[in-house]
Amino acid sequence: MANYLARRIVWGLVVVLGVAAVVFVATHLLTDPARKALPLGASQQQYQQLRHDLGLDRPLLTQFAEFGRGIVQFDFGTSISLQESAGRVVANRLPRTLELVGVALALALLIAVPLGFLAATRPGSWLDVTTVTSSLTGLSLPQFWLGALLILFFAVHLKVLPTSGAGGMRALVLPAITLALPIAGRITQIARSTVIDELQRQYVVAARAKGLGLPTILRRHVLRNAAVPISSYLSLETAKAIAGSTVVVESVFAYPGVGYLSVQAAKADDVILIQATVVIIALLIVGTNLLFDLFHGLIDPRIRVAE
């Protein structure tokens, strides 16, 4: 196990360094924070002065070496647009995003797993058809549209929830639902098809022959076997949520997490902040994947042995 962990950590760091290299090259090729910061009327001299003061006129290799050293020390430099340590800015925003993603995933599981299981036990029934249709609808809805619709209904018409912002459970509800519904749609489908497969296995037939009822079979046997594919898919959804979906959801709801921070950084061509955000998110995703893999090993001994 220790060897496995060590290998995974080393490879994870290699991935993060690769991501860091790609984002460094991309931001330096595509952005010009000095030009972006200055008005059109600024002189060439002022532009060159600002580039010099930001350290952007140094050779790229020198800048990359400094960036690499900074990653090791968790010092990404000072954000150009916010004039604060970029690492600290990202770290301050991260808990909000993790809270949002955590609540959304919990909500998605709460909806998807029971529905998927139920639908799988009644294939072809009205419940199954409704579940499949609802799950397809959920995952097809564009999140910016869904978020706007929820705001209109709950915040503007019913006036029971806030339109935007952060602070407490009430501010989490609408963004969490917006993030959760597409995830719930996909997990419902995974759960349903996994349980249908499991219910056709020999061990289920044997359990039934022994006289066990369906709820007991589902709880004691099927759930555990279905947990691995569901959990595998969940790890993918977690990564997508942290690195992608939260950008849209946090922007729609003005939720102060890392997703919206990355939009701010991109708009300002703030290369330091962009690099810090991407690298920290990459570290988080690598760590999350590792945790999920360990969880899979816990619930399925065959995975443990194979690794």
Add this chain to the structure above:
Amino acid sequence: MFAPRRLSVGVITALLAAALAAFLLMSTSLAEGSRAEALGSTAAKSQITVGLPSAIPPFDPQKYDSQYLRSVTDNINEPLLGRGSTGKLIPVLATAMPKAINATTWQFKLRRGIKFTNGQPFDARSAAYSVTRIINPTFDSELLSLVNTIKSAQAVSRYTLNVKTDGRDVLVPARMPIIKMLPRNYGDNSAFLKHPIGTGPYIYVSGSGLGPIVLKKNPHYWGGNRATITTVRIRAIPDVTTRVAALRAGEVNLITVLPPDSVGSVPKVATAVGIENPTVIFNSNFGITKDKRVRKALNLAVDKRAIAKNLFNGYASVSRCQPLSPSAFGYNPALKPYAYNPSQARSMLRAAGAEGQSITLVTSDVFSNGPQLAQVIASYWTAVGLKVNVQVPPFKDYLTAFFAKGDKHPDGVYVSTSSDLVDASSTERMLSSKGDRSGAYANPTVDRLFETAAQTPNAAKRKALYHRLLKIACDDASVMALINPKDLYGTTKNLRWKPRFDLGLLYSTMRLAK
């Protein structure tokens, strides 16, 4: 297949429904208590909440050129000279307009007995510190290009300040509203970025970035106790649909940057003639646009009235053949826009041998409506027989095109420009051939008029010079000035406020009706 007992299906479904209901109920019951707090700021008659489209930069009004930052710092930090709601220069911390005591020195007399909210006195030493700070090239102010003719500032006596320029600069008074006064040496303190201190009618309390940023009325404001709004909360709500929803839900009293097509969704709309001027700059020296007939034809081919009506829902006026808004000093009200006349445009293109030729128009998506306007212009130009190539490159490449010289400058470059000094001198960037400009037009008479105006302290004479050069540029069709979009704000019905010409939000001028 197995036949599940109805009871288990029913139980599981009921449990699921109960869990979801509990989640929503818990959240909404918590909402009831806190909603009063959230709406308190709009319900209470002396508090307002403002929704902006972007997060607020760090609180340094001398470093960052951001209208969102100004929505906070304009209420905390004051300049020696400011601008009234229509753009006229007025003394604020100075007692009167400055005097030019020689060709390169302007003298300001300052108000006495004013203190910053940290107790430090406002005097000539703090004024000199403030001016010296922003003009320091190593400070890297985004506003430096607007104040870099100023070389130094000295406190001559406790309440007299001399500002020296590099050569004669008649625009020093116009530059002073940009320079906000700071407590001496406080600007060198890193705490300043998180806690602004000024002499203004409001005091910073808390918050940053996305907000809410809280300001409270300054009870010791030197200008008196006229402000009726005691607490201001400023929040960033980037998505326009959410921002409009927040206004409709009563969470905010005022939202800015309201798109024209959302006007029908808000309780009340406030408008002001804006300072933005969408303009196409032609390459008057090379290529298809070198011929004046072609440039005139390009102007005649575009129905600017239809653009104002359809793209801006009528919340825009057609520009009078100059890339300047009516509030700017030197604006020539006598000029008339090129009237929409596609058949005349076609004839002129034919006469110039340009019919069927290709023309390139470069724009950028950093300008609101930039790509859309470019496409609309392209459709008009296509209709009169040109092949139009619209390019929307990354901003870095757009700037390369904008500042390109000679034949490297595209045939047309779209820009949405505003005059930060509220003065026709800002059109030099487009109409002069000197310096770091969009160097596409070179008329020696216009160049000479700009130089003369820069040396003419008499306001009436300077205005006449500006009028003349703008007329020449209009006759030369050096640019295609399109429209002056209005600035649109959504407000609650009970907010009484007249917007300024420059997107400034001064909360002391707002009040909530009873």
